[in-house]
Amino acid sequence: GESVGLHLPTLSVQEGDNSIINCAYSNSASDYFIWYKQESGKGPQFIIDIRSNMDKRQGQRVTVLLNKTVKHLSLQIAATQPGDSAVYFCAEKGDTGTASKLTFGTGTRLQVTL
Amino acid sequence: EAGVTQSPTHLIKTRGQQATLRCSPISGHTSVYWYQQALGLGLQFLLWYDEGEERNRGNFPPRFSGRQFPNYSSELNVNALELEDSALYLCASSVTGTVGEKLFFGSGTQLSVL
Numbered sequence: 614g615e616s617v618g619l620h621l622p623t624l625s626v627q628e629g630d631n632s633i634i635n636c637a638y639s640n641s642a643s644d645y646f647i648w649y650k651q652e653s654g655k656g657p658q659f660i661i662d663i664r665s666n667m668d669k670r671q672g673q674r675v676t677v678l679l680n681k682t683v684k685h686l687s688l689q690i691a692a693t694q695p696g697d698s699a700v701y702f703c704a705e706k707g708d709t710g711t712a713s714k715l716t717f718g719t720g721t722r723l724q725v726t727l
Numbered sequence: 728e729a730g731v732t733q734s735p736t737h738l739i740k741t742r743g744q745q746a747t748l749r750c751s752p753i754s755g756h757t758s759v760y761w762y763q764q765a766l767g768l769g770l771q772f773l774l775w776y777d778e779g780e781e782r783n784r785g786n787f788p789p790r791f792s793g794r795q796f797p798n799y800s801s802e803l804n805v806n807a808l809e810l811e812d813s814a815l816y817l818c819a820s821s822v823t824g825t826v827g828e829k830l831f832f833g834s835g836t837q838l839s840v841l
């Protein structure tokens with residue numbers, strides 16, 4: 614079946630460096646992609662989203678890149694801080710689907726070292 | 728403004744028992760989603776309620792059920808508990824459940840089945 618996955622289960626980054634978290638998706642019909650952050654003991658928190666008619670979108674210290682050719686999504690975090698330590702999930706769905714159609718990846722744990 | 732609240736935060740049951748989990752959405756949100764997050768796995772969609780009706784259901788057995796009350800709060804019931812039901816159960820709400828709606832998650836209920 615269709616799935617969303619992540620290349621690296623754990624990423625360790627030094628404070629101040631940039632982080633790149635990758636996600637591969639297999640459903641070529643997906644039109645909408647989201648990144649969530651989940652801190653320990655909390656529910657997922659929306660970070661940034663992107664639609665398939667874009668290849669890049671920037672937020673505050675975060676950038677999402679979408680490469681539809683190879684079905685790859687990445688989240689870049691600039692100047693990583695200790696508060697960025699969390700599990701990051703990508704999720705995807707067709708643009709016509711409601712949130713109930715979201716497919717989530719298994720997550721990448723980001724560890725920020727001092 | 729209060730976020731999505733879930734209760735209890737932890738629940739311990741034995742195999743065969745029933746569990747009831749509760750969720751209060753953000754004020755003004757009519758849609759409630761339930762997800763299961765098993766250890767090491769991504770979020771798996773369980774149920775979606777909107778305006779008191781079940782709108783969509785994930786690939787889970789019928790012993791997973793729920794309802795949404797007139798005040799839009801929701802309840803997830805799991806009957807005949809099995810060991811593999813042990814997981815974090817997350818509730819999320821959105822304004823109307825329409826396309827592109829962002830989800831706001833609660834902190835979850837950790838269900839342990841012994």
